[in-house]
Amino acid sequence: MINFQGVSKNYKNNGHSSVALEDIDFSIEPKEFISLVGKSGAGKSTIVKLIIGEEKPTKGKIIVSSHDISKLNSSQMPHLRRHIGVIFQDFSLLNNKTAYENVAFALEAAGRPQIEIDEFVPQALEMVGLANKMNNFPKELSGGEKQRVAIARAMINHPDVLIADEPTGNLDPANTSEIIKLLLKINELGTVVILATHNKEIVDDLKKRVITLENGKIIRDEKNGKYILD
Amino acid sequence: MFTTLSRIIKYGIVGFWRSGLISVATIVVMFLAIMVFQNLILFNVLAKSALDSIQNKIDISVYFNVDTSEDNILKIKNELEGLVEVKNIEYISKSKAFEIFQSRHKEEEIISQALEELGENPLAASLNIKAYNPSDYSAINSYINTAAFKNLIYKVSYAQNSLVIERLTKIMDTAKQFGAVLTFVLSLVAILITFNTIRLAIYSYRDEINIMKLVGASNAFIQGPYVVEGIIYGIIAATLGFFILLPLSYFASPYVEIFIPDMNLWTYVISNALTLFGYQAFFGIILGIISSSIAIRKYLKV
Numbered sequence: 069m070i071n072f073q074g075v076s077k078n079y080k081n082n083g084h085s086s087v088a089l090e091d092i093d094f095s096i097e098p099k100e101f102i103s104l105v106g107k108s109g110a111g112k113s114t115i116v117k118l119i120i121g122e123e124k125p126t127k128g129k130i131i132v133s134s135h136d137i138s139k140l141n142s143s144q145m146p147h148l149r150r151h152i153g154v155i156f157q158d159f160s161l162l163n164n165k166t167a168y169e170n171v172a173f174a175l176e177a178a179g180r181p182q183i184e185i186d187e188f189v190p191q192a193l194e195m196v197g198l199a200n201k202m203n204n205f206p207k208e209l210s211g212g213e214k215q216r217v218a219i220a221r222a223m224i225n226h227p228d229v230l231i232a233d234e235p236t237g238n239l240d241p242a243n244t245s246e247i248i249k250l251l252l253k254i255n256e257l258g259t260v261v262i263l264a265t266h267n268k269e270i271v272d273d274l275k276k277r278v279i280t281l282e283n284g285k286i287i288r289d290e291k292n293g294k295y296i297l298d
Numbered sequence: 299m300f301t302t303l304s305r306i307i308k309y310g311i312v313g314f315w316r317s318g319l320i321s322v323a324t325i326v327v328m329f330l331a332i333m334v335f336q337n338l339i340l341f342n343v344l345a346k347s348a349l350d351s352i353q354n355k356i357d358i359s360v361y362f363n364v365d366t367s368e369d370n371i372l373k374i375k376n377e378l379e380g381l382v383e384v385k386n387i388e389y390i391s392k393s394k395a396f397e398i399f400q401s402r403h404k405e406e407e408i409i410s411q412a413l414e415e416l417g418e419n420p421l422a423a424s425l426n427i428k429a430y431n432p433s434d435y436s437a438i439n440s441y442i443n444t445a446a447f448k449n450l451i452y453k454v455s456y457a458q459n460s461l462v463i464e465r466l467t468k469i470m471d472t473a474k475q476f477g478a479v480l481t482f483v484l485s486l487v488a489i490l491i492t493f494n495t496i497r498l499a500i501y502s503y504r505d506e507i508n509i510m511k512l513v514g515a516s517n518a519f520i521q522g523p524y525v526v527e528g529i530i531y532g533i534i535a536a537t538l539g540f541f542i543l544l545p546l547s548y549f550a551s552p553y554v555e556i557f558i559p560d561m562n563l564w565t566y567v568i569s570n571a572l573t574l575f576g577y578q579a580f581f582g583i584i585l586g587i588i589s590s591s592i593a594i595r596k597y598l599k600v
Binding site for chain 1 (some may be wrong): 301302313510512514518
């Protein structure tokens, strides 16, 4: 499904080069639920950015849904991204579009016909419990509601993978558990979920595979893992 | 394809409407740029008609000796008309010259009395020569001075007017060059200001552009609506500019007529309304398209 082979990533800044990832190897099978944990700067977000093609690896190979991403050009990239749903800590909604339009945008960008949009968008918003707020703009929604819109948008194209980068970082405990429940439900329906977080409670409650990163290296990869950092 | 296009247009219109203040600010700047452009067009039209009307006033007159026969003068007229520089030649016979002289001085009794006393027509017949180009007069003049019929000529007005003609020629050349430079510089300023404004507007959307990319939108699908917005800015700004031009030219028209008698600004604007509006709309739309395309490019590289 997803395969990292000897991946390194250096960021260059004003001539200084800093290592974000060093010789990373792992693979993710279909239907898995994976937590990526580690301190800030350990390399979690870099892995997310590499999978969605926002950054290119300095060294190594990344296979996503049988595509070598570093070989995709800029016109092929949008097609790959339609197979990967992403949600972020800052929700990343389009602020001048309503909840409905935000979700519909993903389908429209994929060139899907209007009939499907009319049918699927309300369904997706219903799934995340926002059927009554479809025509609200993001600024009229709470943090938890925004994140649920983002999840509906990420899922609308039926992606193979859903990547959640600190999705609960800006949310209170009640909303956090709502979001995690949604992620689990999505995983049960067959989508790979990659959750990057530093919330210990969430990871320990999940009892799923945990990859622990430190200083750009994988220090632990356990099937039924816990959040352990020294 | 059609679905994508209609979605791009829909998003352009919706985006334009929802951007509110940014849209208004951009339109205002674009409107000012179009006003500059429009005034440059009019300035060039006015300058051209002013120069033309000055040019029409320049001529040289060849006065013949009183005893030269009309046949001879007409022969010379024919010969001069063969010159490439000559635009037209008007023959003013002795009696015609007398009529002109009389009507010009009919208020002054002493002069009319003096003419009556004289009993005969003392005025010389003449040829009034107009050239295509003010700088051609000296060539025509030297042709006349070396021609075989030189001894029939009493005098050529070029001698007295040459200084004025040369000076006018210089002024007109300078005015043309100045107009061209002014047009170039001001157009450039208008274009740069509009470009920058649109760039700022798009800069404020950079996060949104990034989000759209991550959701899997192609570059064309992201860029399209902004280009549509740019076109809308251009159309609105051009329409505003045109409707401001109407009252402006109406009120300015009498003042323009004082300087350039042959020019009626209002009539000109009305009879060329479609062309003028077309130029402005074209300028606005092209400016909108190019500015937004270039401005957005920078953010599409994610």
